[in-house]
Structure formats: structure tokens, C-alpha cells
Amino acid sequence: MTEEIVIAGFGGQGVLSMGKIMAYSGMMQDMEVSWMPSYGPEMRGGTANVNVILSDERISSPILRSFDTAIILNQQSMDKFEQSVKPGGTLIYDGNGITRHPERKDITIYRIDAAEEASKLKMIKMFNMFVMGGFMKVKPILKTEYVIKGLKKSLPERYHHMIPMNEDAIKRGMDLIKQVQ
Amino acid sequence: MEKELRLMKGNEAVAEAAIRAGADGYFGYPITPQSEILEYLMEANPQVTTGMVVLQAESEVAAINMVYGGAACGKKVMTSSSSPGISLKQEGITYIAGAELPCLIVNVVRGGPGLGTIQPAQSDYFQATKGGGHGDYHLIVLAPSSVQEMADFVELAFDLAFKYRNPTMILSDGAIGQMMEKVWLKPQKKRSEEILPWATTGKPATRERNIITSLDLDPARQEKFNHKLIAKYREIEENEVRFEEFMTEDAEYLFVAYGTSARICQKALQLARDEGIKAGLLRPITLFPYPKKRLNELADTVKGMLAVEMSAGQMVEDVMLSVNGKTRVSHYGRMGGMIPTPEEVLENMKSFIKG
Structure with missing residues (x-):
């Protein structure tokens, strides 16, 4: 099993940290993992993206052009990455701010209105964990217990009291995600 | 720890x-x-x-x-x-x-x-x-x-x-x-506490002073030093060449790549094998010393070598020197911070094979 993922959105949406949590969780599950961020000028206040690979085998190229799953969190990223999903692959997107919805017919498309829900529940900082929950629902690779272990490992101790909130957000995300195609 | x-x-x-x-x-x-x-x-x-x-x-x-x-x-x-x-x-x-x-x-x-x-x-x-x-x-x-x-x-x-x-x-x-x-x-x-014999740590009475310099104005002595x-x-x-090989046993065409490019070539190699192309990969781990001898041996068994680098073509010169004309050598590279994708590397291998 090898899952090649791109997560893309605005800087500040927690794109890189969601990728990091995936990688940590994969590591806790004894998988091979890689996390390759964009670190260019776009990091300084524009779009950000990260490639995450979770695999049972030694990972070859950490840099990819086509993905099993694309998690898309703004319109610019939709324009950039919709075509990068492998035929038969998965596209997950947040509808917030999307003016042109995905048009591919050869992939499975899910929508998760995580930004709206996070704002309604006053949990804006948990936005990326709603999305993470959605991903975990439709691609059951990472198990919640290992994600929690991953959070414990990756977060400084002073934030550990927020882990239950993260867990709630993941559960909520699992309910929130809807298949649209 | x-x-x-x-x-x-x-x-x-x-x-x-x-x-x-x-x-x-x-x-x-x-x-x-x-x-x-x-x-x-x-x-x-x-x-x-x-x-x-x-x-x-x-x-x-x-x-x-x-x-x-x-x-x-x-x-x-x-x-x-x-x-x-x-x-x-x-x-x-x-x-x-x-x-x-x-x-x-x-x-x-x-x-x-x-x-x-x-x-x-x-x-x-x-x-x-x-x-x-x-x-x-x-x-x-x-x-x-x-x-x-x-x-x-x-x-x-x-x-x-x-x-x-x-x-x-x-x-x-x-x-x-x-x-x-x-x-x-x-x-x-633990950090070493050993005082090395050549190190300039203060002259004891037991030996001559250690001198560390890169200057010698006597050409004959300098040349001797160059020979040393x-x-x-x-x-x-002779002793420190390090490299890694992937599927070279039956390879007809060889990728030669190091660092990030070698990772990309590993993926390109899988894609090539999926299409029935007998590709292999040699990844130099030491760039100096370069695995010249091994590349020269592989030149006897493969039909060509493609050096893949994120440059205009630098390591490819060492590949050419290593095989010394025994087999075809070419280069594929991206520059300016662009990273080649495995698919694009495979395409270039295919056109290299066509000649």
C-alpha cells in the first residue's frame, strides 16, 4: 500500500501541519513516511502545499506530480491540482471560497465544508483537523488512536490539553464529509 | 541516550x-x-x-x-x-x-x-x-x-x-x-578528549612545535607536498568509493543519479519496469571518490547510461570519463530550482533509448 497525497491551500490554513500530523501518525503506525513542503516565495503569504507519502515500502521519489488523493482548500489550489489526481483517485475539497467546482469525471470527489463548520462551532483553529477527519473517513489508512499518538509526539507538551479538541474535530470531520461524485 | x-x-x-x-x-x-x-x-x-x-x-x-x-x-x-x-x-x-x-x-x-x-x-x-x-x-x-x-x-x-x-x-x-x-x-x-599529535594545542617540552599552514614558498618542497x-x-x-545499485543485474539501460535525483529515478525505474523496459539505477553515494570502476564494468553490459541531475549537466562528465566511450551516455536535467518528475524522467529515458 502506498498513498500519495497533496494538501494545498492558503498559508495559515494548517496545510503543512496537517501533513505533518499525517506523517507522524503514519510513523506511529510503523509505515514509511515522507513530508515534502513547498518552501518557496509562496510560503511568504500565498498558497502552500505539501506532498505526503504513506507507504508499507521504502519510499522512492518524495516529489510527485500525480497523486492518489488531493486535499484542496482554496480556488488557486483547485486550479493547480485538480488535474494532478490520478485517474480513479480521490479529490477532497472545502467548498468555502470555491467559485469553480471540480469537473473531472474519472475521479471520486468529496466535499467537506470544514471552514463553515469550524467557524460555526468557534473552532477555527481546528479547521485542518475537520479536514483530516474527512480524509480518514474516506481513506481509512490512518487510525484515530495513532493520530492521537502522533499529535502527542509532534505537539509541545503545553498544547497537549488541546488534543481532545483535535479528536472531536476529527470525529466531526468524519460525519461532515460528503461524496459529491 | x-x-x-x-x-x-x-x-x-x-x-x-x-x-x-x-x-x-x-x-x-x-x-x-x-x-x-x-x-x-x-x-x-x-x-x-x-x-x-x-x-x-x-x-x-x-x-x-x-x-x-x-x-x-x-x-x-x-x-x-x-x-x-x-x-x-x-x-x-x-x-x-x-x-x-x-x-x-x-x-x-x-x-x-x-x-x-x-x-x-x-x-x-x-x-x-x-x-x-x-x-x-x-x-x-x-x-x-x-x-x-x-x-x-x-x-x-x-x-x-x-x-x-x-x-x-x-x-x-x-x-x-x-x-x-x-x-x-x-x-x-562522548566528545573526544584525545589530543592529536599534529594539532596545535601548545608546545610541550617533549616535541618540536607543530606548524599548520598551506604556504610553502619553496617550489620543490611544494611540489613534493602536491604529490603527497x-x-x-x-x-x-582506492578505499572509500560508495554507491548503491538498483536492478542492475539484467539492466539494459542505466540511470545514473545521486541525491534527490536518485530518489526520482527510483520511481522512474519502477515505472519503466512496469512498461517492460529493463532499466537499472546506479546511485553514487561518494561523488569524490566517484564509482568509476563500477560504471566502467556496467558499460560492458548496458546499452546506454542516462545521467539525471538538477543541473545543466555536470556529473554526466564523470559518467563519460568512467565509461571512456564504451557505451552511449546522455544527460537529462532541470535547473533553476525545478525538480524533474518521475514521469518526465521516464519519457527522457524512452527518447534516449530510441537514440
Whole structure:
């Protein structure tokens, strides 16, 4: 099993940290993992993206052009990455701010209105964990217990009291995600 | 401290591995994409745990000369930078090579020339392997292709540097520096307290003074010294060649690539095999010494070799020298911080096969 993922959105949406949590969780599950961020000028206040690979085998190229799953969190990223999903692959997107919805017919498309829900529940900082929950629902690779272990490992101790909130957000995300195609 | 599994950036792995390898000092100056090395060391503050000095110098030139000084005292010292910063250090590097001192220099390469870009590249191959500074000298050059190797090669680099009294370079790039992977870290080693016989640590009554210099105004003596250096480089070429092979047993066509490009070629190789193309990969781990002999042997069994690099074509010259006309050699590269994709590498292999 090898899952090649791109997560893309605005800087500040927690794109890189969601990728990091995936990688940590994969590591806790004894998988091979890689996390390759964009670190260019776009990091300084524009779009950000990260490639995450979770695999049972030694990972070859950490840099990819086509993905099993694309998690898309703004319109610019939709324009950039919709075509990068492998035929038969998965596209997950947040509808917030999307003016042109995905048009591919050869992939499975899910929508998760995580930004709206996070704002309604006053949990804006948990936005990326709603999305993470959605991903975990439709691609059951990472198990919640290992994600929690991953959070414990990756977060400084002073934030550990927020882990239950993260867990709630993941559960909520699992309910929130809807298949649209 | 036991062996420990962590998820780390390549840059962080270098920093942590340096502490654990028992390094005595790090002297650096920040530059993207390697600043995490300095940042990590500053935060870890090993001064209080192992006694390792971590210092942000006022410039790259200052940093490499601090390394020169530390190395002259027989200490395990290092610096790191990225391409433009490494260019600034070249004077110090050739002095260190000329004075036959051990040290570690890490280059997390970005695109050039000039200030270029902050994205990954492999365009400093010539500089790293063929000199960079002036005079007839070589660095030992190690090319990691994973975060694990970023960590492992720190200790290896120090070992080789001290074994041959020669500066060693880890030639990495922005991709490996910035990406995170699993890494097994070795237990903490104690810093050595041994006083090396050649080190300038103060003259005791029992021996003559040690002199460390790269200057000799007597041409005959200097030439003799040059011959001594060459003999050392030949010995390194004899003993220290390292490389890795993938599916070369039945390969008809060979990718030759190091570092990040080698990872991309591994994927391209899988894609090629899926299409029935008998491809293989040779990944040089040491760039100096270069795996010439093995490439020359493989030239007898393959129909061609494609060097894949994030440069205009630098390592490909060593491939050509290695095979010495025995087989077809070509090059595919991207520049300016662009990273080739496995699909694009495969396409180029296919057109290379067509001839």
C-alpha cells in the first residue's frame, strides 16, 4: 500500500501541519513516511502545499506530480491540482471560497465544508483537523488512536490539553464529509 | 541516550546527528534552505549537554575561518551553508585542504548562478568535486538521498575527515534539507578528549612545535607536498568509493543519479519496469571518490547510461570519463530550482533509448 497525497491551500490554513500530523501518525503506525513542503516565495503569504507519502515500502521519489488523493482548500489550489489526481483517485475539497467546482469525471470527489463548520462551532483553529477527519473517513489508512499518538509526539507538551479538541474535530470531520461524485 | 526514532527535516537531522556524533563545534551563518541547521543547534544548546560550541558568525568567511582554527586544534568542527554561502567559504576550504585538516562542510544546494533561487538544485557538483577553491585539491564528497543519510553521513564524514586529514563535504539539496522522513538517531557519543599529535594545542617540552599552514614558498618542497596530496586522493579512491545499485543485474539501460535525483529515478525505474523496459539505477553515494570502476564494468553490459541531475549537466562528465566511450551516455536535467518528475524522467529515458 502506498498513498500519495497533496494538501494545498492558503498559508495559515494548517496545510503543512496537517501533513505533518499525517506523517507522524503514519510513523506511529510503523509505515514509511515522507513530508515534502513547498518552501518557496509562496510560503511568504500565498498558497502552500505539501506532498505526503504513506507507504508499507521504502519510499522512492518524495516529489510527485500525480497523486492518489488531493486535499484542496482554496480556488488557486483547485486550479493547480485538480488535474494532478490520478485517474480513479480521490479529490477532497472545502467548498468555502470555491467559485469553480471540480469537473473531472474519472475521479471520486468529496466535499467537506470544514471552514463553515469550524467557524460555526468557534473552532477555527481546528479547521485542518475537520479536514483530516474527512480524509480518514474516506481513506481509512490512518487510525484515530495513532493520530492521537502522533499529535502527542509532534505537539509541545503545553498544547497537549488541546488534543481532545483535535479528536472531536476529527470525529466531526468524519460525519461532515460528503461524496459529491 | 538510546537509539531513537524521530520524524525530522534533513537539516534538523544533520544538526542532531552532529551533536550525537560528539562534534566539538559548529560555526555558521543563516541562508535558505539550510537555516534550520543553525536554528536547531541554537535551540538544542548542546553547550550545556555535551559542551559543543554553536556559534553564529558574522559572515560565511568568518565561519569557515573559525572552522579552520578549530580544525587546527584537532577538534571535530563543522559549518553549513547553501550555494552562495559555500562560494564565499571557498578560500577557507582550499586553505583547510592545503593545511590537511579534517572538518565537515554541509552544502544544502539551491539553484544558481549568483543568488539564483532558494529552491533545490544540484548545480554545485563541479564546485564540490573538482575544487571550488584554487589549487590541486579534492574534498571527500558524500551525497545523501534521504533524511536518514543526512543523519548517518555526519558521523561518516567526520570519520573520513579524520582518517585522511581532509575536509569532507555533505552535498545535499533544498529538497532533502526541507523534507521530513523517519530517522533513526544513534546514541550520544562522548566528545573526544584525545589530543592529536599534529594539532596545535601548545608546545610541550617533549616535541618540536607543530606548524599548520598551506604556504610553502619553496617550489620543490611544494611540489613534493602536491604529490603527497595526490597519493592521499588515490588512496581515498582506492578505499572509500560508495554507491548503491538498483536492478542492475539484467539492466539494459542505466540511470545514473545521486541525491534527490536518485530518489526520482527510483520511481522512474519502477515505472519503466512496469512498461517492460529493463532499466537499472546506479546511485553514487561518494561523488569524490566517484564509482568509476563500477560504471566502467556496467558499460560492458548496458546499452546506454542516462545521467539525471538538477543541473545543466555536470556529473554526466564523470559518467563519460568512467565509461571512456564504451557505451552511449546522455544527460537529462532541470535547473533553476525545478525538480524533474518521475514521469518526465521516464519519457527522457524512452527518447534516449530510441537514440
